Structures are given as structure tokens and as C-alpha cells.
Amino acid sequence: MGVQELDIDRLIEELTIPEKISLLAGKDFWHTVPIPRLNIPSIRVSDGPNGIRGTKFFDSVPSNCFPCGTGLAATFNKDLLVEAGELMGKEAKMKGAHVILGPTSNIVRSPLGGRAFESYSEDPLLSGHAASHIIKGMQNENVVACLKHFVCNDQEDDRRGVDTLLTDRAFREIYLKPFQIALRDADPGALMTAYNKVNGVHVAESKEILTDILRKEWKYEGATLSDWFGTYSTKQALEAGLNLEMPGPTRFRLALQTLHDVQSNRINTSVIDENVRYVLKLVNRALKADIPEDVVESANEDASASAILRKVGDESIVLLKNEGNILPLSKTAVKGQEKIAVIGPNAKVAQDSGGGSASLTTRYKITPWEGIKNKIEEGGNTVKLEYALGAFLDKCLPDVGDILVNEKGEKGVTAKFYKHAPGVENRELVDEYLLKTSKLFLSDFTSAKLPTGQLLFYADFSGYFIPEESANYDFGASCLGTAQIFVDGKLVADNKTKQTKGDAFFLGLGTREERGTIFLEKGKKYHVVCEFGSSPTYTLDDTCQEIGGVFFGFGINSPDDVEIMKAVEVAKSVDKVVLVVGLSKEWESEGFDRPDMDIPGFTNELVEEVLKVNKNVVVVNQSGSPVTMPWADKVPALVHAWYGGNELGNTIADVLFGDVNPSGKLSMSFPKKIQDNPSYLNFGSNNGQVWYGEDVFVGYRYYEKIGKDVLFPFGFGLSYTTFEIKDLVVKADDQNVAISVNVTNTGKVAGSETVQVYIQEVKPSINRPVKELKDFGKVFVKPGETKAVNLTISIKEATSFWNGYHSKWESSKGKYNVLVGNSSDNITNEGSFETSKTFYWLGL
Known part of the structure; x- marks a missing residue:
């Protein structure tokens, strides 16, 4: 069809002041304002962290749901994340959306964060790489990615008013870093501001963040837009560089009042023009998607979409324990008839996503029970399946659609x-x-x-x-x-x-x-x-x-001890038990934080009682962030499956039965208890403030610094085969450090291993983490095969810390250790390099 690019300079001359003002806020919930007389079209945005909603909450066109953000990052597979982003881009065009409101690249500072599942990691480098590769995929389809929520939107408690207080160093090294990486490597066309304040000023009206850092230092040329109803002023926000207030109709950029501010010289016309310029740049970039104005939203029912969702889900799943090689399970009975019990509140429920704006109407969902049943059928039904609920999880009564x-x-x-x-x-x-559902949000009926x-x-x-x-x-x-x-x-x-x-x-x-x-x-x-x-x-x-809405449902009324007793009786009668437990979108959601790290209800009691009568227990946990596992030492096998999207049941079964060799790595540390987490004393709004007291020591940076044992460390994940990482070679010059290792599959099953590269300054001038992740590479290796992994990291990214005195990044002259392994606590190769000078830098 072809598109005619807007002549922005000419349009800024021809637009009237009221027309310019109208462009600076949305037309409605999902669209920008058009100016028909100058052929400026309206463009559409859509929710999209883990699937493209379209323009409706009520009776929406079904979507394909991807694994949650922490699950996507757990793949540690850059190429696969590009592929996922490309599918998101294709589906955005099928929903008529020029802009995807995602990815989310905030930090999983605490397991309790309501939207932790929607972000990627506790580590800023993994977060930045996950975001940048998904953005590349989206924008390969000429659909604009809107990276969010810029910045420090790491809790839901008092999210529109809380003042995040932190040092410049923590701000730069941890919280800004994922955005810096994504802007450097992928150049997203849009950036969404956070609801919260940072050091006393709402991000949506912070000149320091939106102008000094984003525009001047990082040279960002994309558009900025507010989170929905996350604009707090007219003059301050415009002067700070918040280009687009969303959604529409406007609350703060009303024509009469804003025009009055311009005419009375409270707001300079150059401020209006500058913001309009970025909105028109966004429109130009969006036009490249070549979406017809009269597009009818449609679902992507292509089998290739399901194949990608399944591949991503397969690689996201993390095998945490496998004592006695109880996994993989067999689809066929080895002797006589074997029995497997599938027990648990998540067994016959598809926990596809967390709650809030990430939740959508999925095209289909496969439950773990269905996935396991399909595998047994493939094996000729010689294995018999049993089921018991065991424990309740629902906060409210379940959907009965x-x-x-x-x-x-x-x-x-x-x-x-x-x-x-x-x-x-x-x-x-x-x-x-x-x-399809009895959870009915009617806001757009x-x-x-x-x-x-x-x-x-x-x-x-x-x-x-x-x-x-x-x-x-x-x-x-x-x-x-x-x-x-x-x-x-x-x-x-x-x-x-x-x-x-x-x-x-x-x-x-x-x-x-x-x-x-x-x-x-x-x-x-x-x-x-x-x-x-x-x-x-x-x-x-x-x-x-x-308009409102209603969530209604029903379920059997049964005492918790009775359900546990039923499950125990089933567990006694079978050879092996698969316990499917965890959380749901009722417990992890936008809008509120978790009160604690525990699985609600009687799940822990269920696990303990089943273990008393059957030792061959495989626990499959589904949650977007860590949960307390008091039984972790007792179960022989433990699988972490996140919120897995449409294909979650199939992906869980793929791994349980060995059709897929697990290769996922934890995108965050799993502490033994919430009190061990570095943010424990400083999480949630305290009279409108939250102090990031752990500074740069977030996640594994903290646990390693104080020598605190965790349940499972960052970057950890087992396989059904074994690997040897060896032959480390480190070469450095003034610009880059090149790292190469060989990965050999020393087992009997083909599989993938992730090489993780951490850097450690030998004699730091300030208090630094023990080591920091600086790059990673994933490689598929057949039994007996050896493959090389080659990674190149710039010296400035490998070595620098934020120097608050100079307000610049500092790369210090000295010696640095290169620590290579397959998790943060399993370093198998060490090398080093030296830098010849100290230098300071700013920018991307």
C-alpha cells in the first residue's frame, strides 16, 4: 500500500496552536489524535508485555499469550527473544496496533513486587539484553516498541505517589541500566514514564530524567508518553519533555487552559513545538507498519505461532532439582501398568499470565493435566493417570467460563x-x-x-x-x-x-x-x-x-483437610506424583504487592503430607517470582515453570517427559525466606516514601557480598545431560575484551548450556559487588560434541562503575578477573585482563 512520510518541519509551521496542543494527548484509550486537514493520521497502541490485547477488554478478539517476562528472560536465548518479538510485532499488526506497550524492563527488586513477573530480572544486564532483543524483533516488523516503565516502578504500593529515594550510583548502575542498554542496542521508538517519583519529583515531570539524561546524555530521539493516567501537571510535564499524555481524552492538556498558558507566556511555544515534533516522529515511525485505517482486529491462529510459543516456553522452564534422575518420566510403562498422580491446585488450571494489564483473553490454553495426558496418549496409554485437587489456591471463586x-x-x-x-x-x-469467561471487566462495553x-x-x-x-x-x-x-x-x-x-x-x-x-x-x-x-x-x-464489571464463580465447598486427605489416598496408590503448585494472577498482579513470599492456603501442608506416603514426588511450581519452599530439601525433583502462556501445559509436559531437555536458568535468586532479601526492610510505601537502602547490592550482588546462602542462585538451572566449560581465552585491548570458551556435552542427551561471564575488579577503589554479569551466550551441543562460545564486551561496559563525585562512569586502571560458569555460584573458569588507564564517560 505504501505510506507518505510526514514532513515534520512543514507541519509544525502549518499547525495551529490548538491543533498542536491536541496532538499532545490521546484521543481515547488506545489512539492518538488525528489532524485530517493536514493528513496526520491517528495511530493505535496496545498492551503487550506478554501478548497483544487489541482495543477491547470486554469480548476482546483472542490473543496469543507468551510466557511472563521473568520466564522469557530465563531462556537466556537472545536469538529466540528476537523471534518472540517478531511474533509480537506480527500480531500487533493483526490487532491494528502501531505501538506495543512493552517490554517491561523494571528491576525485580523484591519477590513481593506485584508486577515482578512482568519484568525480566534482578540483574540489569539480563534485563537490558532481554528487552533489547524483544524490541529488535518487534521493530523488525516495523511495529514500534514502547519500553516501560521509566524508571524505578518496582512496586505497586502507592505507585502513583510513592517517592523512590536512592543514590545516584544505584540509580545508574541498577535501575537506569536496563533502559540504557535497550536504547543503545535496539532504539525503541517510544518510552513510557513510570507512575512514581524519583528523589522528590514524578518521573513524568522530571527535567533531570527526561531531558538531561534521556535527551541530552543518551541522545534519545523517540517519543515519551505517560503511563495511563500517570500525568500530574501541564506546564512541568511539557517542559520536562513528556510528549504524550495517555490515555485520552486529556485531563491536563485541555485546549482552553493550555492555550491560555501559552498566550500568557507561562508555556513557551518552543516547548509545544518540541513535544509535537516527537509525537510526529512517532507517527512517522508507526506509519512504516503500513496498517490499513479500516483494519478489523483478528486472532493469529497460525500453527507457527503456537510452535514459537511452545519453543519459548520450553526454554524458559528451569529444572531446579533431579535427585536420582527421577526425571524425565516415561510415557510408557516399563513393567506392568504404572500409575502417575497429577495433584495440586494448578494441575487443571492454566496459569497463563500474571494479573492486570498483562492479562488478556487467550486464544486457547493448555493445562498441565492436559499436557501430561497428551504425552501419556502418545505412549499408548500404558501409564494410568490419577488426579486430585489437594488444596485450594483461589483468592476468589474460580472462573466458570x-x-x-x-x-x-x-x-x-x-x-x-x-x-x-x-x-x-x-x-x-x-x-x-x-x-469465554465469568471474570467480566466491562469498561469498554x-x-x-x-x-x-x-x-x-x-x-x-x-x-x-x-x-x-x-x-x-x-x-x-x-x-x-x-x-x-x-x-x-x-x-x-x-x-x-x-x-x-x-x-x-x-x-x-x-x-x-x-x-x-x-x-x-x-x-x-x-x-x-x-x-x-x-x-x-x-x-x-x-x-x-x-462502567464497572463483575467477577463471579463457584466451586465445591470442602474443608482443606478433607482435600489433602483425598490427595494423600491417591498418592498412596501410584508410582509417582506430579504436584503442580504455585501462584496465580489473583496473587501476582498489577495494582497490589504480595504481602509475603508464601504460597497461599494449604499447599505447603499438601506437599508435606504427600511426601509422607510417596517419595517419588516431582513438584512443578508456577509463579512469576520466588515463593517460599519449606519442603524443597525433601522433594527429589523440582521444576520451575513460571506463567507459561497458551502452551504452558504442553511445555511442562515436554520437560517432564524429556521430549525437551530443560535449559532455562533462573532470572533471579530464590531466597530461602523473605527476610533474607536485601529489600526486606525497605519495601513498600512508608508514608509516601520508599528508600532503596540496599543501594547497588540487589539480588545476587547482595547475597554474595554478605555470604548469605540462597535456596537457588541467580543463573542456576540443571539439565538432563552434563556439560564441561573449558579452555577459557581472554584477550583485551583499549576498546574491548574478547572471551572464548569451549562447551562439551559430556552426557548422553543433546541439550543447551548457557555460558555466563562475570567481571570482578581485583582492587576496587569503592565498595563493589563481588562480581557482575556482563554477558552470556547459549549454545546447543550434541552428546560428545564441543562448540565454542565467543563473546566481546566493551572495556567501558565490562569495568565501569558510577562515580558520584564526578557524575560520570569511571573505568579504573587495574586488573580485572573474568569469571565464567553456568550460574552465579558455579564459576568453573577464571582469567584476567588489565586496563592501561583510568577514563570517564557518559552516554550510551
Whole structure:
């Protein structure tokens, strides 16, 4: 089709001041403002840390979901991350999106961070390389990457107001570093500012960060935009260089008020022009994607997409323990009939992603149970599978979108929207849908039969349920609005006449879940209806301008000890047990931080009791960040599987049964307990402030410095084969240090190993970490084969620290050790080099 690049200089001359002001904020939630008379088009953005949402929360076009950020980084595979980014770029174009709001490159400072799963690592170099290679992939498709959240957006507590206090050195070496690497290596077309303050000033209006560092020092030419509703001023933000306020319509760049500021010389016209220039640059860059204006959003159902998701998921999984080589499991029985039990709250649930803006409507999801069952079928069904729930994980009652059916027997929730409340005679039906979920965020619901902007409407969400066992069942709903649940016409749960404030929705505006219990008979068909009223019916806030939504569900009411007992009986009767445990998007999500590092509920008790009756236990943990594992020393096999996207069940089964040799490495340290983490005393908002008291000693930098043992170290991951890393050669000149090693597969199975290069200054002039990761390379090696890994690192990146006195990076003259191994605590090769001079530098 071809695109006509905008002549930015000419447009800045021709645009009126009101038109220029209009360009500096979004048109709506997902689009920029067009200027038709000058052929300036609107461009579309979309959520995208681990999948491309499109423009809708309600009834959205399904998406492919990638493993979470910490899982992507765990692949340690730069080329594969480019491939993942390219798939994201292709799918963005299918959703009509010119700009992907991602990747997220904040630091996993604490396991408790609500969005830790969405970031990449505790290590700034791994974070920067993961981000840069995903950005390269996205932008290979001419889709603009918007790197976020710049900077220090490392907790959710008080996220819009908290003042992050830290030293210049920590700011530069840890928190800015991933962004510096990504801008240097991949040049993302856009950058999203963080919600929080840094040293007293909101990032969105910080001249020091957005102008002095980003523009002047780093020479960045991309556009800056706010996080959603993360703009706090008009004049200060514009003068600092926040180019685009999102979303629209504007709150701070209203035409009349901003024009008044310009006309009264409070805001210089050159400030307006400079911000407009960057917005138009973004439009020009976005036009290269060549997306038709009338594009209809579509899902990517190509089998090649599933293959990439599976490959990325396979390489993300980390084998943490395998005593007695209990893994891999066999698909076929060796003698007689063998039995495997699959037990746990995550066994028959697909934990595809964390919560908040990273969560989306997936095209399909494979549960661990399904993945394991498919492998057994491949083996001819000679292995028998057993199942037990064992323990509950749900914070609220589970989604029942795949349990309810309609009159035709089709799975899903029947949604009927009305103008009037239940009980009104001849209610007018507005719209009808069959939805995949009972977790319904209706913020963008519209209907041609409702007046534009009308917030008040009603809906009945219904379906039929046939219980598999006779028991008491809990029904519950949380909402922004009002909700009541009826079973065969009987009111069971009431969130209408009694409402209590809670944290429903990642906006944190809704109620707590209200529950009720009813006895249901096995095999009997029940009609379940959730009657919903939109936000004007809400009894706790009459100023809410959101449409609202409802999360409803149900599940069997059973005492925790009874479920554990059932699981123990199953575990007694089988040869091996796969325990699938961990967290979910209800516990790791945008909007709040975890209160502790523990797995909620009775999972730990479940593991302990199963171990008493069966010693052949494989634990598969799914979480985006570390969890406490008091049973870790007792289980013979432990696999960490993150949130695995669409293909999570298949990827877990691939590794468990040895079709894939695990090669993932931990992208963060797993401490034994939260009190061991360096941020423990300084996490969360303390009267509006958070002090980064650990300074540069984040993650392994801290544990190694004080000699603290961890459960599993940074960069750690086992394989079904063995490797030898040897023959280290180090060559250095004034510009670069070149490092080469040979990797030999000394086992019997083909596999991949990650060579990790750490640098250590021998006699540092300041207090530095024991060593710091400076590069890595992953190589696939067949049994008996040897392959070379060659890495080149610039001297300035290999050696420098931030000198606060000079306000520059310093590379000191002296000797440096090169430490090479396959995890932060397993250095197998040592070399060294010397630099001939001390020098200082700034920039990328």
C-alpha cells in the first residue's frame, strides 16, 4: 500500500496552536489524535508485555499469550527473544496496533513486587539484553516498541505517589541500566514514564530524567508518553519533555487552559513545538507498519505461532532439582501398568499470565493435566493417570467460563444486556453474547441500542451447570456495580443489598467477594444466573465514572483437610506424583504487592503430607517470582515453570517427559525466606516514601557480598545431560575484551548450556559487588560434541562503575578477573585482563 512520510518541519509551521496542543494527548484509550486537514493520521497502541490485547477488554478478539517476562528472560536465548518479538510485532499488526506497550524492563527488586513477573530480572544486564532483543524483533516488523516503565516502578504500593529515594550510583548502575542498554542496542521508538517519583519529583515531570539524561546524555530521539493516567501537571510535564499524555481524552492538556498558558507566556511555544515534533516522529515511525485505517482486529491462529510459543516456553522452564534422575518420566510403562498422580491446585488450571494489564483473553490454553495426558496418549496409554485437587489456591471463586454451558450445550457464559432492571415488565434486550469467561471487566462495553456515554444498564450472565459430585458448593461475586447470584431461581450470593469495599479489578475500585453456599446433587442440571447492574447502581461510590464489571464463580465447598486427605489416598496408590503448585494472577498482579513470599492456603501442608506416603514426588511450581519452599530439601525433583502462556501445559509436559531437555536458568535468586532479601526492610510505601537502602547490592550482588546462602542462585538451572566449560581465552585491548570458551556435552542427551561471564575488579577503589554479569551466550551441543562460545564486551561496559563525585562512569586502571560458569555460584573458569588507564564517560 505504501505510506507518505510526514514532513515534520512543514507541519509544525502549518499547525495551529490548538491543533498542536491536541496532538499532545490521546484521543481515547488506545489512539492518538488525528489532524485530517493536514493528513496526520491517528495511530493505535496496545498492551503487550506478554501478548497483544487489541482495543477491547470486554469480548476482546483472542490473543496469543507468551510466557511472563521473568520466564522469557530465563531462556537466556537472545536469538529466540528476537523471534518472540517478531511474533509480537506480527500480531500487533493483526490487532491494528502501531505501538506495543512493552517490554517491561523494571528491576525485580523484591519477590513481593506485584508486577515482578512482568519484568525480566534482578540483574540489569539480563534485563537490558532481554528487552533489547524483544524490541529488535518487534521493530523488525516495523511495529514500534514502547519500553516501560521509566524508571524505578518496582512496586505497586502507592505507585502513583510513592517517592523512590536512592543514590545516584544505584540509580545508574541498577535501575537506569536496563533502559540504557535497550536504547543503545535496539532504539525503541517510544518510552513510557513510570507512575512514581524519583528523589522528590514524578518521573513524568522530571527535567533531570527526561531531558538531561534521556535527551541530552543518551541522545534519545523517540517519543515519551505517560503511563495511563500517570500525568500530574501541564506546564512541568511539557517542559520536562513528556510528549504524550495517555490515555485520552486529556485531563491536563485541555485546549482552553493550555492555550491560555501559552498566550500568557507561562508555556513557551518552543516547548509545544518540541513535544509535537516527537509525537510526529512517532507517527512517522508507526506509519512504516503500513496498517490499513479500516483494519478489523483478528486472532493469529497460525500453527507457527503456537510452535514459537511452545519453543519459548520450553526454554524458559528451569529444572531446579533431579535427585536420582527421577526425571524425565516415561510415557510408557516399563513393567506392568504404572500409575502417575497429577495433584495440586494448578494441575487443571492454566496459569497463563500474571494479573492486570498483562492479562488478556487467550486464544486457547493448555493445562498441565492436559499436557501430561497428551504425552501419556502418545505412549499408548500404558501409564494410568490419577488426579486430585489437594488444596485450594483461589483468592476468589474460580472462573466458570469453561464449566457453564448454554441451551445448545456450548461452553461459555450467556450474557444478555438490558436497559432496565430485572423484574421490569417487557425488558428490552440490548445485546447478547456467549463469553469465554465469568471474570467480566466491562469498561469498554458499548451498544448501538444505548445512548452514547450512558453508564446505566443491566445484564444477566447465565449458564447451566451439572455437578460431578453431590456436595455443598460456594457461589460468589465481587463487582463494581451490583450483583446477585441465583441457582434455579434461589438467591445464593448477594453483592447488592450488602456491599463492602475490596480490591476487585486492577483499578482497585470494586467490592470484596460476597459468598453463599448451596447443596447440589451430582448429575442434576442447574440454571445459574448472575444479575448485574452497572456502576450507577454501586452503593459504595456515587462518583464512579467507570462502567464497572463483575467477577463471579463457584466451586465445591470442602474443608482443606478433607482435600489433602483425598490427595494423600491417591498418592498412596501410584508410582509417582506430579504436584503442580504455585501462584496465580489473583496473587501476582498489577495494582497490589504480595504481602509475603508464601504460597497461599494449604499447599505447603499438601506437599508435606504427600511426601509422607510417596517419595517419588516431582513438584512443578508456577509463579512469576520466588515463593517460599519449606519442603524443597525433601522433594527429589523440582521444576520451575513460571506463567507459561497458551502452551504452558504442553511445555511442562515436554520437560517432564524429556521430549525437551530443560535449559532455562533462573532470572533471579530464590531466597530461602523473605527476610533474607536485601529489600526486606525497605519495601513498600512508608508514608509516601520508599528508600532503596540496599543501594547497588540487589539480588545476587547482595547475597554474595554478605555470604548469605540462597535456596537457588541467580543463573542456576540443571539439565538432563552434563556439560564441561573449558579452555577459557581472554584477550583485551583499549576498546574491548574478547572471551572464548569451549562447551562439551559430556552426557548422553543433546541439550543447551548457557555460558555466563562475570567481571570482578581485583582492587576496587569503592565498595563493589563481588562480581557482575556482563554477558552470556547459549549454545546447543550434541552428546560428545564441543562448540565454542565467543563473546566481546566493551572495556567501558565490562569495568565501569558510577562515580558520584564526578557524575560520570569511571573505568579504573587495574586488573580485572573474568569469571565464567553456568550460574552465579558455579564459576568453573577464571582469567584476567588489565586496563592501561583510568577514563570517564557518559552516554550510551
